[in-house]
Amino acid sequence: MIGFISKLKNEIATNKTLKPMRLFKNSNNDAEEWNKYLIKRTEIEGETPLWFNTLWLYCECYMYRILAQELVLTNCIKTYDPFKQSKQNAFTNSLSSIEILCSYVIDVIYNKRNLSIMETKEEFMKFIKFDLWGNQCDLSLSAGADVGHATHPIQILKLLDEDILVNNSEFVWNLLRKPDKNNINIVDIILDNAGYELFTDFCLAAFLIAIKFADKIRFYPKLYPWYISDATINDIHWTIEYMKNAPNKCLQKFADLIENYLNNNIWTIEIEPYWTGPYDLLGMKEHDPKLHAKLSEAKLVIFKGDLNYRKLVDDINWEYTTTFKKALRGFEPTPILAIRTVKSDVCVGLLPGVAEKIFKEDEYWMWSGKYGLIQITTAGNCQCLMNETN
Ligand SMILES: O=P(O)(O)OC[C@@]1(O)O[C@H](CO)[C@@H](O)[C@@H]1O
Numbered sequence: 001m002i003g004f005i006s007k008l009k010n011e012i013a014t015n016k017t018l019k020p021m022r023l024f025k026n027s028n029n030d031a032e033e034w035n036k037y038l039i040k041r042t043e044i045e046g047e048t049p050l051w052f053n054t055l056w057l058y059c060e061c062y063m064y065r066i067l068a069q070e071l072v073l074t075n076c077i078k079t080y081d082p083f084k085q086s087k088q089n090a091f092t093n094s095l096s097s098i099e100i101l102c103s104y105v106i107d108v109i110y111n112k113r114n115l116s117i118m119e120t121k122e123e124f125m126k127f128i129k130f131d132l133w134g135n136q137c138d139l140s141l142s143a144g145a146d147v148g149h150a151t152h153p154i155q156i157l158k159l160l161d162e163d164i165l166v167n168n169s170e171f172v173w174n175l176l177r178k179p180d181k182n183n184i185n186i187v188d189i190i191l192d193n194a195g196y197e198l199f200t201d202f203c204l205a206a207f208l209i210a211i212k213f214a215d216k217i218r219f220y221p222k223l224y225p226w227y228i229s230d231a232t233i234n235d236i237h238w239t240i241e242y243m244k245n246a247p248n249k250c251l252q253k254f255a256d257l258i259e260n261y262l263n264n265n266i267w268t269i270e271i272e273p274y275w276t277g278p279y280d281l282l283g284m285k286e287h288d289p290k291l292h293a294k295l296s297e298a299k300l301v302i303f304k305g306d307l308n309y310r311k312l313v314d315d316i317n318w319e320y321t322t323t324f325k326k327a328l329r330g331f332e333p334t335p336i337l338a339i340r341t342v343k344s345d346v347c348v349g350l351l352p353g354v355a356e357k358i359f360k361e362d363e364y365w366m367w368s369g370k371y372g373l374i375q376i377t378t379a380g381n382c383q384c385l386m387n388e389t390n
């Protein structure tokens with residue numbers, strides 16, 4: 001593996017071609033699909049894709065996928081996750097924020113059962129924001145260097161409101177509070193990072209169940225180690241186990257609640273290879289119609305994070321004022337909610353002049369994760385509600 005990695009690093013640094021992945025006998029994973037995609041890109045580009053010349057989204061995903069493939073091909077480290085320790089550190093580095101948030105969640109779920117509708121709405125808006133800012137912690141942006149959440153997650157919330165460039169939480173509230181046509185209200189969460197962000201996903205999911213906005217939450221982790229910090233099923237189980245054995249009573253209580261949800265299929269963990277495949281999300285209907293149909297059963301699908309956003313809008317440098325719905329180009333198995341801090345240079349749904357104004361203040365704003373988006377397809381052309389919940 002070390003030999004493979006140094007060769008790969010050299011090929012990247014010297015702008016060599018991307019190579020087909022090695023397959024193994026009776027392979028039943030999607031490496032062949034990746035190889036087909038390489039042929040397709042070769043046709044489109046008129047030559048074999050080169051590391052510096054091909055699409056960033058494609059070659060970056062390919063890098064993680066070929067690394068996973070080489071690991072799978074070994075005899076003794078097939079299931080080794082090279083990023084496991086970094087992900088676990090990302091969680092423990094954020095413990096003080098996690099404990100504060102956890103006692104808040106436990107209080108809302110167990111002690112505040114009789115909230116008025118307005119109070120519930122206020123909490124709803126907060127839980128979405130906790131989940132948004134959780135996305136600031138990713139190990140890909142920091143190139144693997146330690147990350148953690150260190151500020152007080154509740155006190156800081158109001159101060160961060162001006163950094164939410166689009167906040168469609170009101171539309172999300174209106175969608176979820178209406179009873180579904182089906183009897184069972186499903187919310188799907190396409191997860192992003194393990195560590196603090198995954199914990200905020202748990203908080204939002206538990207809150208949605210507590211206020212009966214969802215009967216079932218389906219979590220979708222990554223099948224392979226991905227973008228350093230993305231959550232795999234092992235990371236989910238490790239997180240719950242850690243919480244269960246932590247000295248903090250709130251963490252233990254929350255872990256019990258989560259286990260109860262999982263044992264009763266109120267929460268499920270769904271393994272789908274599509275998220276680590278070569279296609280953007282518009283391609284799902286053609287390449288994985290079953291998954292597309294599955295998502296359409298949900299009342300809402302939440303896509304967490306920057307990479308999912310890039311896949312939603314196909315990493316196209318849309319005008320910043322293009323509507324979110326338009327940038328999705330027809331991918332809408334059900335209403336789609338993107339909760340993402342801006343860490344790469346794609347962004348849609350802004351009011352005219354907003355992007356230009358921020359560029360004047362900070363030319364690197366699109367790479368920093370300072371700004372957030374809460375964007376839903378049902379907002380249609382009203383995507384520009386700025387901080388409507390303030
Ligand atoms: O999807 P996430 O975890 O929010 O962000 C992943 C990320 O840091 O990785 C890429 C750079 O390697 C960018 O797309 C993005 O900034």
Ligand SMILES: [Mn+2]
Pocket residue numbers: 138140192193227229230305307
């Ligand atoms: Mn990630």
